Amino acid sequence: MKLTARRQARELALQVLFQTEFAPQISYQTFLEVFEQSVDPDVVNYADLLVTGVNENKAAIDGKIQSSSAHWKVERMATIDRNILRIAVYEMKFASDPIKENIAINEAVEIAKKFGTTESASFVNGLLDQVGKVN
Numbered sequence: 001m002k003l004t005a006r007r008q009a010r011e012l013a014l015q016v017l018f019q020t021e022f023a024p025q026i027s028y029q030t031f032l033e034v035f036e037q038s039v040d041p042d043v044v045n046y047a048d049l050l051v052t053g054v055n056e057n058k059a060a061i062d063g064k065i066q067s068s069s070a071h072w073k074v075e076r077m078a079t080i081d082r083n084i085l086r087i088a089v090y091e092m093k094f095a096s097d098p099i100k101e102n103i104a105i106n107e108a109v110e111i112a113k114k115f116g117t118t119e120s121a122s123f124v125n126g127l128l129d130q131v132g133k134v135n
Helices: 003-022 028-036 041-056 058-068 079-094 101-115 120-134
Strands: none
Touching (some): 079 120, 101 120
């Protein structure tokens, strides 16, 4: 899968995770189905893998984020930032085929620039750097 397809999948996974926080009664598959007609199947499949992986490992992922965050509780982080972090930590630490930390961090920072606030990219970068060092 091309890097751009992976980026698309990460962005789609972010959107799905974000939506499920606000509407937990709707399954994430329902959100993914909305995109199935307009997005490449490989993108949807990788997004599904990311969302499933984050959901199955959420407690452990949040634990790694929390142990690397001195001043922020995970639940108090901006929803976008929290879910960008979860996807990156999943890919770095929990995926069956983990990606290199520098790639995961770079991807997360680029997505944070697109979807987050002006501070999101530096926040995500710093926290993921700590996750890479500590955990």
